[in-house]
Amino acid sequence: MKCEMIRDLLPLYIDGLTSEESNVEIEKHLRTCKECRIYYQEMTGEIQSATPISDEEIQDVELLRKIKKRNRRKVAGLLAASILVVVIVLSFVFSQTYSRVKFEDVQIDYGVRGDKAYLSIESEPGYELWFSGSVSENESILKILSARKIGGSGKDIMRWEDELGTEDNPCRWTIEFQDKTIVIENGELVEEK
Template identity: 45%
Template sequence: MKCDVVRDLLPSYADRLTSGESNREIEKHLKTCEHCRQYYQEMTGEVPEILPKADVKDAALLAGMKKKRKRALLAAAIVIFILAAGGLWTFIGYSVGSSNVLVEDVKLSYGLKDNVAYLTLEPKGGELEFDGFTEKIKDSSGNIIGTRTRLKVQRFRKGLFVEGSMGWESEIEGDDHICEWVLEFSDKTLTIRNGELISEKDTSSLPQD
């Protein structure tokens, strides 16, 4: 039986006016055709009795599961999108990272605590790349009296998940011992000796090498 025929018969079927043979045909069709079943349901406001109750329940359950799965997929998509955006942002941060690093881009702390000189650099919203080396400081007689670490700040990389503070520590062995950190920024060169800032040279007017 075709859908339109069934639908023509459904009002009569609902009023129990159709013949036994028609009923069988209609019910056979309703079992296999969801559209007509829905049509019948909307018309009468009831689920056709010919449907086993479990089927209806299963159908509703299935629909619920589909909805849940859709929501889970959406959540996963959002998470992936956020991760991708974060990654992209980090990547952009790396690629637009500046080689022009100013003192003000970094929060500096230094000092001397229990004979240990310390230096901490906290780049504001990014991380730093250095080029550095340590040399020995000798007195006029050639005796080693300390170390000097030169840190040339090469790059400031910004990004959402890019953040790294870095620190150095050095024990001051004896009164004459010197521990020096020379920090070369694009605008200034700072010299920190035994936890104290001893010089701040303006280098912004000098040509960069």
Template identity: 30%
Template sequence: MVCDMIAGQTKVSERGTEMKKELTCSIVQDLLPNYIKKLTSDDTNHVVEEHLDTCEACKKAYEQMTAGISNPVKAPVIDLKFLKKGKRTRILAAALCIVLTLVLSYLLYALEYQYTIDKGDLSVAITEFTTPFEPSFDAYVLETQSVGRTLVASFKDQGHANNYGVAVLVKGFNQRYRIIRTQIKASEYSSVVQFFPLEIRNERYYAVSGYNLSSDISLYGLDYIAYNNPGTLSADRVIQSIQFEVKNPQFLEIYPADELDDQFGKESGEIRYDYRLIGTSLYDANGKEITDNFRNESVGVRTHSGAGKAELFLLYVYVAIAMGLGVIFTRYFLTE
């Protein structure tokens, strides 16, 4: 029995020694990171070093830790640089496509919207636009008026005597204009007042242009034809004028058609039907009509108009094609 007790005590002592050894290794391995970084005290360093001299497991752990610090595994820098360079190249190519697309679109746009408000520049624009319809046409701009982003310019044809007209231009985002329509009339008079019906942004207007007006002319009239009763019987037809003061011998006025119609209805003092503007007349300071005093019998009346809507449609097509190609190439370069 005594032998059994001695044997039991020996086994307990051996297990205690193993636990102490395991505990010591665990503590040492926990201390190793701070020991390697030189954060532990001298006493702790001494204990750790003694343990490392006698414990192969902890010594191996220490060598692995220090080997990882002294010889770190390097990332494949060359490969990463190559990948970054390729991505950067694609981004630059996409950005270049965007810039070229915008520049090309702007150049196409600027080819149409190229004229300034300078009268000489506008004269060139009207001449170039109208020459295909009127050979030997040479426009000289007289006056201009703006309605929103629409510019109306009155002009005379220096290539044909007594030919006058108006041109309609629209302003682009580059603050320049493109011409979209002209109207030309030959006048029978040496002192000229003409009206031109216009449509601006789906609203009706009348452009009234005066040129070379005599000092004897104090008023000009816009002549309306109307009927006293519904229908178009000649017996019911009347002609009446709305009169305006002549402030300058050369002028251009833009009137909303609805306002003129309302003014005619008020000034007539009676209910009129089917009224419309048909001509102009001239008056002296006493209100006497003197239109015939300035008649020139040798001039025949003719009219002309032209429009450039088809060209504007083609412009939008070209810009859309350029921008579409730009989007395609940009997506190509940005796709991995």
């Protein structure tokens, strides 16, 4: 049956006025013909004045989705690239401002004052010293990590002072530089390696 005939019959079909034979034909057609099905659904109120979506429109939607997806991927790529650039720049800046500290980069002063041993480490003008370390009762280990250029003419001076220990259990400072490690016991240099 042609679409036009089906559509002419649809109002009767909906009211239950069509013959069994016609009903079979109409239902068969509705199963296979999308446009008539939509027309029928509009008439019965299953779809409220919906306009049929053409294949072209469906393709447009698909295309739009693909473009969006592609854009999203592009954005993610750009983001990753810019993060990489930031990391590279930061590590370059870091390597320019922070430098490893060699023994000769600092002034070391140590000795005994009264019953106390002292130690001071002084940076070059315009530098700030960074260190880590561990301190126990009779032993301090200092690791001079880096010097950061902060400008100006001020020096960064680190000072330590501790009670003198006994010969068996001396006040012991181990100081690690990039190129050398020194050990000071009771204010005296006892080891250099």
